[in-house]
Amino acid sequence: MIQGTGSNVGKSLVVAGLCRLFANRGMRVRPFKPQNMSNNAAVTVDGGEIGRAQALQAMGCRVPPSVHMNPVLLKPETDTGAQVIVQGKRFGTMRAREYGKQKAELLPKVLESFEINASEADLVLVEGAGSPAEINLRAGDIANMGFAEAADLPVILCADIDRGGVIASVVGTHAVLDPDEQQRIKGFFVNRFRGDPSLFDDGMREIALRTGWRGLGVVPWFGNAAKLPAEDALGLSDGFGSGGFKIVVPVISRIANFDDLDPLRLEPRVTLELVQPGTPLPGDADLVLLPGSKSTIGDLAFFREQGWDIDLKAHHRRGGHILGVCGGYQMLGRTISDPEGIEGKPGTVEGLGYLDVETLLTSEKSTVPASGTHVASGADVTGYEIHIGRTEGPDCSRPMMQLAEGVPDGATSKDGRVAGTYMHGLFTGDGFRKAFLGGFGVVSDLAYDRDIDLILDDLATHLGAVLDIETLLHFAEQR
Template sequence: MTTGAAGTKTPAIMVQGTGSNVGKSLIVAGLCRLFANRGLAVRPFKPQNMSNNAAVTADGGEIGRAQALQAIGCRVPPSVHMNPVLLKPETDTGVQVIVQGTRFGTMRAREYGEQKAKLLPKVLESFSTNSLEADLVIVEGAGSPAEINLRPGDIANMGFAEAADLPVILCADIDRGGVIASVVGTHAVLEAAERQRIKGFFVNRFRGDPSLFDDGMREISARTGWRGLGVVPWFSDASRLPAEDALGLSDGFGDGALKIVVPVISRIANFDDLDPLRLEPHVTLQLVQPGDPLPGDADVVLLPGSKSTVGDLAFFRAQSWDIDLKAHHRRGGHILGVCGGYQMLGRTIADPDGIEGEPGTAEGLGYLDVETVLTPDKSTVAASGTHVASSVPVKGYEIHIGRTVGPDCARPMMILDNGQPDGAVSADGRVSGTYMHGLFAGDTFRSAYLARFETRSGLTYETDIDRVLDDLANHLERALDVDAIVALASANKS
């Protein structure tokens, strides 16, 4: 609970999970829409998130994309205070740390583990700020409280719940198997006070008749003393909503005539750029996994954003994708690079300050006559403008380090509303690059882009997202004891 401006506590509840990827983010998004549809002012909150799928807030800060979706569920603009600590992996052992929307620094995993407790005051500050105008706050944990090796200094699960004095409900995923053991095992490893903080549990992603698990729910309650709050059946339209992390990426979508191919680089970032394309009925979106070749029948190869551009450029070459891309281009294929992908398409990427590793300069793929220099300052802004080739409006956001210049920048892909050019286009028009994420979410731009390949758009993306959130809210209303969840959130209100 958090104290509001009038001295009362805003009802709040925390959804923790028996593990990662059990559906917490989606459940919170659905609950946000459910309670918003009931007329409540709802706010999402996640104290600590780890994802390279980020969103930009109106004031130029970064938060996890999942919290941005949850804000849409609440029908409010996203705020940096909805996700005060965002960890963006740059290597297997290091992360960029974003605090209240701003780059705090880059740390090794062990170093962050030693420093994270010092961020708790900022996390609590954001929680309080986020709660001021809310009737209800729904908090999402990260990973699982059962990871007791991470408990010292924890700000993501029980450490935060204890500091903010929140009741907790536990989400378990039956689709992966072992659901009884996952809940009972979580109970077994927690401290007594933490067990008492958990007020109930629910089971997610059940396929078939939920009543078939009635005995399982009773067995879990008998072994834990926790109240069963419901069984959530499988929600097939979940795949139409933006995925929380790269675990949600599948190999391919659709069977349309236009084939867009995306190489899945090791530090792929802001891959929700792809979501509108994978939902287009006349598009086949193929995600090529490491070790597999880029297919020879692609119409467009799209190079996505990266959290470590120089490292992913080397990774790209290690898969021999540079050879495949050369063959694609020679056959007359089109290439589009977004953010880090745009930087890779140039002649060189210089990192004089060693921001991504050892200082030096890497040779780019050479499809655009531009050069990039990575700089310590970071651009995180909402952006809008006009797509030069089609003259249609565009809207999106930028999250990147580095400046890109060169002759091909004289043919920008976009002209921003402030008059500045963005991106570059090759002389033959078949290779383009831009720093703007979120382009394909705009129906007008996406329609114009697909029309270039004689392909018709069959999607109204933002309307579709809104519909799915409403359907999810109704789905949860039928499956969960929603009134009990409200009562638990309100129990300590003073």
């Protein structure tokens, strides 16, 4: 089990790289994360939800993603509450305090999924969440030491030197753990070192001396990590690329499935700008893309609070194009109705009004792989749906997609400058992305999946050159 000294220290990508490293050795490898918190979800082939990071790790293993790779997924809806997904399906919505009292009850399901993974693998690489040093959350823990203890796993600690204070973060973690938990951690490594790693030799010795843990290596900075899908919104930068075609994305408060943007940010002829709250939408945008949302009505209010509705109106008046994906599509309609109070107080709110459609939120959730054809270009499209609610109205007679078995998806305005779809992941397909950008006169020659696969191979080589892989395997074999 790879645990970290904190969130965003690089655990997810290290696990993805190790998955590919061992898969390249011919081993059957599976990733596992007992509990994840992210609105960046992926849909498995059987229609379940898992964290996007585990889908990337499955790609590292060269196996399809499974709900058993991430049995508990928390999808924040407010600052204090989240939707709880258990083994791929919606379990309920809980406030943080309520979940804290009930999470221990989910341990049998978590262990069941772990054993299913283990039955198919020579090696399971488990990723922790946050840090085991959060001892205030230790009671009923299923994410870090609580799970490691229940599954009797050896632990390796990952620390991030780029954020500073790395010696204190590792030694401090040791100081707050119980003696049996200190013994469970077998080794540590330091991640994201810039410069000559040998300059930290004394630091590694000092940590080993103060903790008794074995140093497994120093991982130099891996620049291409930025091209891999980020696990959460903390990994999003403000801008990518310097191409002539500018796509602007407002970063709403509950942005979801933002990996939709990943292929666009790698397009050399595209500039992708993520506009942070409090900043106006730039006036030189060619396309404004409204992303998915975990709380559409709340994010619509947030959108207006930033004044982005006024900016969007000016963009449209100048002849600009608008695309809404999932929650962004719902926002572009005339109204959003929530009679059951799924997202808060029951009622109906006015949408942005760029599409002549209305959305009704219902408790039924659609989580399915999807494929079809882009109506405007005829290009094949593959992706997935993950949403609540249904959208209907006159503009749906001009669907953006024609899905399998003739089912229409999305809507397009009469002038063709505004469109919406429920399909996530559509830009991953090279054919559709080439056709979509080609409609704006932009040439695309990016092979996205191939490039991501090559980066995973490079990451595996990068880790294999600096980490003590044989000792890590030795610890795993001792379980």
